[in-house]
Every structure is written in structure tokens, then in C-alpha cells.
Amino acid sequence: MILKAPTQVFWWITNRCNLRCIFCLAEAGPYPDPAELSNRQKEFILREIISNRVLKVYLTGGEPLLFPSIYDYIAELTKNGVFVELTTNGTLIDREVARRLQRAGVNRVQFSLNGSTPKLNDSLMGRSYHRIMEGLGNIQEEGIDIHFKVTVVQQNIADVSHIVEKLVRRGAKKIELSEAIPLGRAFHRWEELKPRLEDLLELRKLVKDYRMEEELELSFVSLSVQMYDDKYPSVCTVGADNSYYCLIQPNGDVAPCTPSIVWKYSNNIMEKGLKGCWEDLSTFRKFVDPSKLKGECGRCELKYQCRGGCRALAYRFTGELFGENPLCRYPLFKGKGREDDQITEKIVEEAGA
Amino acid sequence: MITEESKVSIPPHILWRKEDGEVVLFNEESGEPYLLNETGARIWELCQQYAGVKEILRQLYEEYGGEEAHIKEGCLRLLNELLERNLLEEREG
16 A cells, blocks of 8 residues: 555444435444444544544444444544544434534534435435435534535436435535445345436436536536446456555444445454554455456456456345456447346447447 | 745645655545655645745755755646645735
């Protein structure tokens, strides 16, 4: 690793959550994971983050506000110069919680809204819309910086423009639209949730138009659109020397990125400390070896270029370490369409394949 | 463009730390890090202390000796690269 420690850490501080979003990557629920670390162990992680001079921490979950010491942790981190962004569903933020967050010095709160109406939002997240709106108002009253995230699935893709408008009316300055990833709960319902490529491309146009009109930082992250543009997946950089962030899971395992949790590779902060885990992230490189790729990827002429794309997602779908990447659309461009793919001939034509 | 007459400041979205004599800069907005070698790290520290590029250069001439024109060229090149990458701001007055 070039850096001695990560610049930013995504700390998945608990797996408990009061909601049950249908696309939750963490498959979070009302009860903690049995392997979740104790409070004393979490304090050790807190000290590790501070002593290794991590610059930014995302406190995430589950719902991090269900962790009782969250305010003390935020205060300790910010006091030591760490930038803290709290990722919350927003439903637990009453006036007192907002005040406590402000007093603790949180730098930013990230909210999710996934439908412009209670009916749509709550069909995806569980009953939450009104409490999210109330929480948003309470955070705004405390003058805390807010970012918004919308998880794009087929069920809400036609509503995204309305969500954006609603959030802009509520004072949003930064919104990230992010295509759902087939992990956790989303994996189990992927056929139902995965947005159609045609709709994602339409959404991209809308984002471009919107950006020109409004004073809004609106970003759009989509693996499908990236693959459509490049015609093949981007290279998996898991464990690369130039890594600069990592994820700490509720059981203390440190992973290079969210999808990589599917490998269940033990790299535990309680055994090695943050520095040791950081250095050992390079061992994740063993999961990326184009010479071992199987199936369509093994036969593909681009395998040394894309290296099989996101190997963690391919593993999640195939159960094989070097299985083919079922999300790759390159075979379509080569006139070998997969049966389950919804891409149309027109899109292939437009892409100039 | 930053010149000898410019004044500079570090934008609030830039976080940084020292690491074995080098400096790791982190653009909190874009999420990207940037690594400065030891000389770059010293220039960065001077940007904390002095707003004026003239003062930064004067300090570097004192510390490093050698040809001033060469030091000035290297320093301005780095400051302009940092400006281009949104890691530094040029400030009025």
C-alpha cells in the first residue's frame, strides 16, 4: 500500500436497523448480527481510527443512531480532527437527536429518500416517509450540512425526477442517484429490482438537463451505464497499492469495498489493528486473476483488459471465485445475447457495436 | 494562475495529514487523495503559515539554498498543479 493508513473509512458500526429496505446491502434488521463486536471492542476501533489519522469516517449501518454511544463517538472523532459523515435513514431524528448531533459536531448527515410520495417510498423502505421529512427539518434547523442519496431501482426510476424536485424544494444542494447493487437483500430480489438499461439511459439524460438548469450538485452512479458506455466492466481494483479507503464491518473484518464482503475473508481489526488490516488488503488481489476466469469471461478476448470486472459480484451470482461476470454486457455487443438480458437491439446499434 | 505576487489559501474541503515526512491531501468533496513528497510537504506547510507566495518562496530560498530561479519554478509549478486540482485556492488581496 502506498498510504500507511486509509484516508477514509466506512464504519458499518451496527447491523441493527429500524427499517427493512428491500434493497439493503447490509440485510440489516431489528437484531444485531451475533458476531457484532461489543462496545468495548468498538472503542478499540475508535482509537485505531484516531491514532492512524484517518481523515474522514462515514458512520453507517444498519442505522447508526441505534448505537447508543454514537454521539460520544462523533464528538471524539471530530475533536481529533476527523471529518464525520453520518449515513442515516433519518427516521429517528427528532429535535433532541438533531441537537445532540449538532453538539457532537457531526460534519454532515446523509439522508435517503426513495420515493416522492409516502406510498412509493414506504413500499421500498417500510413506513418512513413522514418521519424522514420530519428528521430532515430537524437537521436543517440545526444548520447541519446534508447530502441526499436515492437508490435507483425499477420501482422508483420513473419517479426520480419528482424525488429530486421535492428534495430541491426542501433545500437540497447535493443529491447522489445511485443504481442499486445486487448485494444483500437486493441480490435476493434482483430480477424484480434491477432497473432497465433503457430507463437508466433516460435518467442520465434527465440528470444532464437538470444539472444545466439548477444550482444543484446532482450525480449519477450506475454500473450498468458505465458498462454500456465502455462496452465492458471496469477493472476491479480490489487490494490495489493505490487504495485509499476501506470498510469496517460489524464483526471487525476490514474489507476493501462493499461488494468484497461476499468473500467473507477474515481480516479482523481486533487481531491486526487498522494498520495490519490495511496492509493485508493487498491479499484480496488473489481474487482477481484473469488467467483463471471461467465461462464466457474465460473465453473473452478482453479478459486481460477488464480482468473480469467486479469479481465480488460475479462470485455472488455464480458462487465460483473465478466465475463469469453475469452483469457484463460485452457478449451482447458481440452478438451473443444472454437470455435474461433486457437490452434492446436499438441500444446495441446506438452504442455502435 | 498563481504567480509570485499571488496569495493562496487551503480550501475547507481539503483534509490532510503528515505521513513519514510526506503529506497526504484528501479532497473531501471528490473523495480523492493526493500525495506530496517531502519537498511538496514543506511547501504545503508553508501554505498554512503564509498566504503570500513571496513569503513562501523567501522561506524556501533560506531553507534549501541553491538557485532561486530553480526553486521558484518548482514551487510555482506545484502550487499551480494544486490549484488546478482544486486542492488550493488563489485568494484576493
